[in-house]
Amino acid sequence: MDWQDIFKLLHVLTFVYWVGADLGVFYSARLVVNPKYSPETRARVLKLLAAIDMIPRYMLLLTFPVGATLAANLGYSPIDGVWLYLAWAAAIAWIVMVWQIHHRDGTDAAKRMTQLDLMLRFIFIAALVIPAITSLAGAGPYQTEWLPIKILLFAGAVVCGIGIRVTFTPFGVAFGKLMTEGASPAIEGQMTKSLNHAVPFVIGIWVFAAITAFLGMNHEILFGT
Amino acid sequence: MIDPQTLWIMLHVVLLVYWLGADISVFYFSLQIIKTENSRETRAAIAKVLGFVNAFPSIASILMLPVGLMLASGKGLSPVNGGWLVLVWGLAGVWLLISVSAASQRGTPLGKTYSNVDLWVRIVLIAVLTIAAIASFTGGSPFASNWLALKVLLFAFVLVCGLGIRLTFAHFGPAFGRFMAEGSTLETEAALRVPVLRVKPWVLALWVGLIAMSLLGIAQPSL
Numbered sequence: 439m440d441w442q443d444i445f446k447l448l449h450v451l452t453f454v455y456w457v458g459a460d461l462g463v464f465y466s467a468r469l470v471v472n473p474k475y476s477p478e479t480r481a482r483v484l485k486l487l488a489a490i491d492m493i494p495r496y497m498l499l500l501t502f503p504v505g506a507t508l509a510a511n512l513g514y515s516p517i518d519g520v521w522l523y524l525a526w527a528a529a530i531a532w533i534v535m536v537w538q539i540h541h542r543d544g545t546d547a548a549k550r551m552t553q554l555d556l557m558l559r560f561i562f563i564a565a566l567v568i569p570a571i572t573s574l575a576g577a578g579p580y581q582t583e584w585l586p587i588k589i590l591l592f593a594g595a596v597v598c599g600i601g602i603r604v605t606f607t608p609f610g611v612a613f614g615k616l617m618t619e620g621a622s623p624a625i626e627g628q629m630t631k632s633l634n635h636a637v638p639f640v641i642g643i644w645v646f647a648a649i650t651a652f653l654g655m656n657h658e659i660l661f662g663t
Numbered sequence: 664m665i666d667p668q669t670l671w672i673m674l675h676v677v678l679l680v681y682w683l684g685a686d687i688s689v690f691y692f693s694l695q696i697i698k699t700e701n702s703r704e705t706r707a708a709i710a711k712v713l714g715f716v717n718a719f720p721s722i723a724s725i726l727m728l729p730v731g732l733m734l735a736s737g738k739g740l741s742p743v744n745g746g747w748l749v750l751v752w753g754l755a756g757v758w759l760l761i762s763v764s765a766a767s768q769r770g771t772p773l774g775k776t777y778s779n780v781d782l783w784v785r786i787v788l789i790a791v792l793t794i795a796a797i798a799s800f801t802g803g804s805p806f807a808s809n810w811l812a813l814k815v816l817l818f819a820f821v822l823v824c825g826l827g828i829r830l831t832f833a834h835f836g837p838a839f840g841r842f843m844a845e846g847s848t849l850e851t852e853a854a855l856r857v858p859v860l861r862v863k864p865w866v867l868a869l870w871v872g873l874i875a876m877s878l879l880g881i882a883q884p885s886l
Contacts, residue, residue: 439878440882447874450676450679450877453676454676454680455683456684457680458684458687458688458719459688461681461688461716462687462692462712466708466712469711475704475708478702479708482702483705483712489691490692651676652669652673655676656666656669659668660666
């Protein structure tokens with residue numbers, strides 16, 4: 439048993455708590471759009487849902503430096519040495535920011551940080567996708583085929599996360615109206631529609647995460663490296 | 664043709680996702696169900712979430728053992744092969760049906776019978792796994808690798824934790840029924856709180872067991 443095994447365990451646990459904790463979020467979202475419940479109950483369930491949803495959010499960010507550490511130890515990744523420390527520092531700083539966005543929900547600071555977070559995600563996706571494609575084209579920097587494929591699939595999950603955020607925006611607006619104006623068929627319809635639009639992206643994250651995990655577990659058998 | 668081992672290892676980890684990963688939601692929502700700041704209606708909604716999410720660890724925990732034995736057999740680490748594996752899957756399928764029926768018929772006499780059978784299946788399994796693990800440590804059989812024998816022993820430990828959870832939590836259902844009927848009083852709140860708080864050590868022990876098993880499966884150390 440060595441450090442690589444510990445990082446492998448951490449990598450598996452980030453997947454476990456990412457996709458596993460999502461189940462509670464997924465189901466309770468259905469209760470929030472259920473008009474049988476009072477607006478107060480729905481607001482409360484939404485608050486609980488938001489709290490448990492932080493676990494998948496942290497895991498998505500944490501799984502990257504853990505994976506980068508594993509790849510560096512295998513000698514497949516250029517994110518090594520000081521760059522690896524930087525990746526860890528950036529991921530931890532980002533997680534703290536995501537926590538602050540949740541903690542200060544509703545304040546101007548949270549709004550500004552949410553915008554910064556979205557911008558960072560676009561940069562993150564580009565930083566994942568571009569070197570992965572150049573590597574698959576044979577120009578490096580990743581030394582093996584499965585790793586850039588894995589990184590592309592992970593980027594797909596990050597894209598789906600942005601998809602959820604965009605499709606869920608009308609939900610937040612409609613829910614605000616529900617709380618101030620009370621229930622109406624128009625508001626209920628808007629909320630349900632918004633939630634239904636988010637579902638394909640949620641399932642997309644699960645599928646991308648699952649294929650990524652599959653490659654991670656089986657790259658030696660499938661690719662020989 | 665894709666190597667079947669790649670799919671079994673994937674399934675093994677996915678089962679962990681829906682066991683350990685789903686459990687954190689169960690844990691969080693069960694702590695919320697005893698909070699007096701949540702209204703009766705909110706707590707009824709939380710009970711629905713708990714009912715849905717908790718089904719996943721229940722099912723995953725039953726499928727984990729046959730999937731693990733498939734992996735061990737594929738690696739040549741287990742004497743449970745061929746027809747014996749078919750038998751294990753058959754038994755696991757029957758156990759799953761009993762367990763799901765116990766949950767879906769809860770509150771009926773038939774549900775009670777299923778629940779009792781499920782309890783005895785677990786007790787027998789704990790005994791069988793513990794004996795197999797100790798025999799492997801001392802006599803090298805049925806599992807020649809000590810890490811695998813330790814995993815089997817830890818699985819028995821996790822099943823014990825599951826029984827601890829079940830026995831501690833048995834009072835929760837009736838207490839929740841009373842709470843829903845009578846509303847929030849000092850007595851109904853206390854009756855809800857006691858099982859939720861007493862179950863905590865069992866849950867944490869179960870998680871530690873599962874994480875230790877994961878590490879053993881990943882590292883496969885020579886012990």
